[in-house]
Amino acid sequence: MHSELVSESQYMISDQDIFTISSHKQFEKIALKVFRFQYENNLVYKEFCDFLKVEKQSVKTLQQIPFLPIQFFKNHNVVSNTNEIQETFTSSGTTGMIASKHLVTDVSLYEQSYRNAFSEFYGNIEDYAVLALLPSYLERSGSSLIYMVKDLIELSNNEHSGFYLHNYDDLISKLVELDNAGQNILLIGVTYALLDLVEKQKYELKNTIIMETGGMKGKRKELIREELHEILCDGFGVQNIHSEYGMTELLSQAYSLGNGIFECPAWMQILIRDTEDAMTYVCNGKTGGINVIDLANINSCSFIATQDLGKKYPNNFFEVLGRFDNSDIRGCNLMFI
Template sequence: MQKPLPQHIFSISNEQQFNEAALQVFAYQAHNCHIYRQFLQGLNIDPQSVKQLTDIPFLPIEFFKNHKVVSTTHDPELIFTSSGTTGMITSSHYIADVSWYQQSFRQAFELFYGDVKQYCILALLPAYLERAGSSLVYMADDLIKQSAHPDSGFYLYNHEDLQQQLLKLKQSGTPTLLIGVTFALLDFVERYPIDFPQLIVMETGGMKGRRKEMIREELHAILCQGFGVEAIHSEYGMTELLSQAYSKGYGIFNCPPWMRIQTRDTNDPASYVSLGKTGGINVIDLANINSCSFIATQDLGKIYDDQSFEILGRFDFSDIRGCNLLIA
């Protein structure tokens, strides 16, 4: 018998509700996701023996490079693909119902930043705009449209136009959010530094091979000076997920209520490290209902007492991911 699809993901308000929903989603995906079911069988794990959150196995993110990770028989409405350098095998995320993604990023944005209609949203995402299948471009495009501000829009390499737009918005006192890929933000402030203290600058990570990698503190110091802001915001998301965590500064992230981060032992993926200790990042994304909600990433990080977390780098020999944060 097919397991029922949980429907209350976006109304989660406490830990008990999250744990109950996560176990329901696990049961659903263990039954309906062929790749995940095979993975569990390979680990000799009976899904019915999973009774608590820490029992749930996490699917290595690399499976998205060579397998169709889906928990539905419906044809995909969209296929998101990861970015990568030439010759790199990229991930594909088959989106059976894009409304789950829309609700996830719209509701998360409102939780962290309030009504999108109060902002002018500018997106400086050249590397993403120059290819098809970017989940980040899809999200930015939707937020731009939702903002309904006449000056909201995308920028490619027209930095002078962006500078003039920012000056105009500063003068008018318009709340403004600039979402940008890291190398493009650096390129912009090198030629067109601006003093706009009220501006929200959100970097999405990614040098795309255009510039040398740098530690987060160095990067954010350059961007803070270049934009005249006190802190740089960040987004932690990836092609294989349908939810994002946000940082309002200093590299400390928080998740929306339907998303959680866990840190696994780097030598024993089935074990967890204690709070404040560095481990491999596991992500529970309950919005990813039609794919797999339990993903073991190649990122390293640590979780703090209040469930905020920090990304500290990547495992050795793992691919450099386009939508991932910088080495810290």
């Protein structure tokens, strides 16, 4: 399926344009078209750009594009068209915090994004049994992660695929049985629940990918990635722990196949901004704030300044190092309107 997303003749961007990007030059060309479209059609983003005194015609490179602080998704309707809202994805947030909301007017873009990315990084979904251990996400509504995993479970066409809530014993027996039988397995789990599994028993898995989605959700003390992955590798008997980098405000995900080094699909890139000056960027290997370009977000905002800290490496690889605390967001203070 593909559709024309932007009808104005000077833009003419389709979902096919987005999901067939094959070079950085092509990415930049489409990203600049998306910027111009969103400046014209997204009132929140236009006001933000105008506040920064950035004129649409002056933006010629990715580095000149303003990145909307992710906090705007908590207090504003960030949309670039007037179409009916098909899905509203919300962040989990702790009690008393305002949840982010991502208003999605074309959910097929999300489906194309994660299906294409999964295929790019892992091959045919039908080669896997998908076992999902996502209790804190499953127990609330509006999770974009649950939407994605539910679809992947259905697409796997495997009778053993499914969600597990607190029935750890059932999951353990299924996991061991399938792995021993030579079935390729994707076990995708929230971090604290995966730790629960390896505390129950040790495994020697030969055919299983362990993918952690991050977050202790207040259930355990936070661990640095190296320590966490060492515990999980030892507990599951695997060489690497895979990770997914995604968020409510994005319709695309980056994946790490091990060692905490993430790679973006072709329609997603990151830039690392200076923590002291949000409008400048640091070079590869230097720590800064993660800015994400997600072209699948064409109907909301494709240019988002996250609250994550990271480093970028050559070939569009990057590492996530943690989050800003409030005292660290000096470079973002000018961004609130």
